[in-house]
Amino acid sequence: MRAGNMLLRSQLDCWSPRIKGARKTFDLKTRAVRPIRLDCRNYRDHASYELSSLRGLVDSFEREYWDMMRSAFLKYNFQVRIGNMAGIFLAYHNTAKIFGFEYVPLSDLDAALFGNSYYGAVAFDNSLKIVEGVLDQVRADFGTETPLSLFLHAKPGRSLEFFVAPRPDDPGWSDSDALDPKAILTPTRYTAKLTVLRDMEPVFGPLDLIPGQALDTFMSITRDETSRPSSIKAAFDALVDNMVVTEETKRSQRSTALSLSRRAASRKRRAGQGKGGARAKGKGKGKGQGKGQGKGQGKDPTRS
Known part of the structure; x- marks a missing residue:
């Protein structure tokens, strides 16, 4: 993409004929759950945190989407516009398990950030002029x-x-010599x-x-x-x-991440115990019914 005297590049990941409109390309994004984003160096400690509901303050797709609106959506929006793409395709995960996928068109990115696509396009153009x-x-x-x-x-x-x-x-494009x-x-x-x-x-x-x-x-x-x-x-x-990011901030983020993961693990254990109790109760009820039915069916109802 050319913008004034600048030449911008955005990598195109995928193409699909099912996307409505003239633009058929979209970008792939992976979105780790909140505890892992806060404490990515210790991501294995947060494998218990899973997305189990559509809405809610924790363990939900709504919370992950809300966090993206406040952070990642702006760069996603600009990347899609630079590449003239239709949107992004998200994979929600905790590095061990994928919980779901979501396609977010550019119009939804604009609505979340600016309220409408007209404002989104104008904001993008003015941002490029500043740069x-x-x-x-x-x-x-x-x-x-x-x-x-x-x-x-x-x-x-x-x-x-x-x-x-x-x-x-300058060593060029080398992370090791940054x-x-x-x-x-x-x-x-x-x-x-x-x-x-x-x-x-x-x-x-x-x-x-x-x-x-x-x-x-x-x-x-x-x-x-x-x-x-x-x-x-x-x-x-x-x-x-x-x-x-200071070490104090890292410690605070790790504390928050561990708290979220422990609560998630506790909820998971309680849910498992509840299911186990229900199964045991169901088995007991089945045995009682079976014995009663067997005795009743074996006796002649006309005899005392």
Whole structure:
């Protein structure tokens, strides 16, 4: 997909003639249950957590779908749009067992994120314009010969802050040789202020958009030329620290995951005991009926 001066790629996983509409391709996604997402390093400890109902706060497909709406759906939506796909096909699992599959069309992704597909398309287009504006500024300042690292995050008040650092020693596409961000000593800082217009009127609060309304985003980028390098480095290190999950957070997530898995295991045991008791009761009832019926059938009802 070409968007302005950018060329974007999204892998196409599958094709099916049963999909309605002109687009027949879709993406495959696997979705691990909540405890495993919280504590993926110890996924074996959470094999007892299973999806057993359609709705509910835990153990349900509804909870998994709700979590995806708050996290993964945005990247799924953009990936589907970049690849001009029809939707995604989900597999819910706990790494040991698959509980079900669900096809989510792009229209459902849009409805969950934006309310309607018109707003979804406009949000996607404006997001690409922002990314293109950032990359154009970086290219103008640093050229295209030296590899660069770019770190970007949103700030309150419709603004962005991003840091750029040259990577002359870039090893290429290699996870094992990934650069430690803390090794960057002299990052360059930029601030971008965004102005959002809806039907040519500025929007300052929460944004809503209905079909037919126009949305335009304008961006003003400023390079930090006044702050001391040590101050910029400190701000950059703080951003990197916020990007890394701390050990305290990992411990908290593991505690939550273990609690969910233990409750699931307890519910499973109680359900098994209930079924076992019902079977035993049924067997006893059957024996009693069999004996009574046998005696009654063997006697002559006309004799006392």
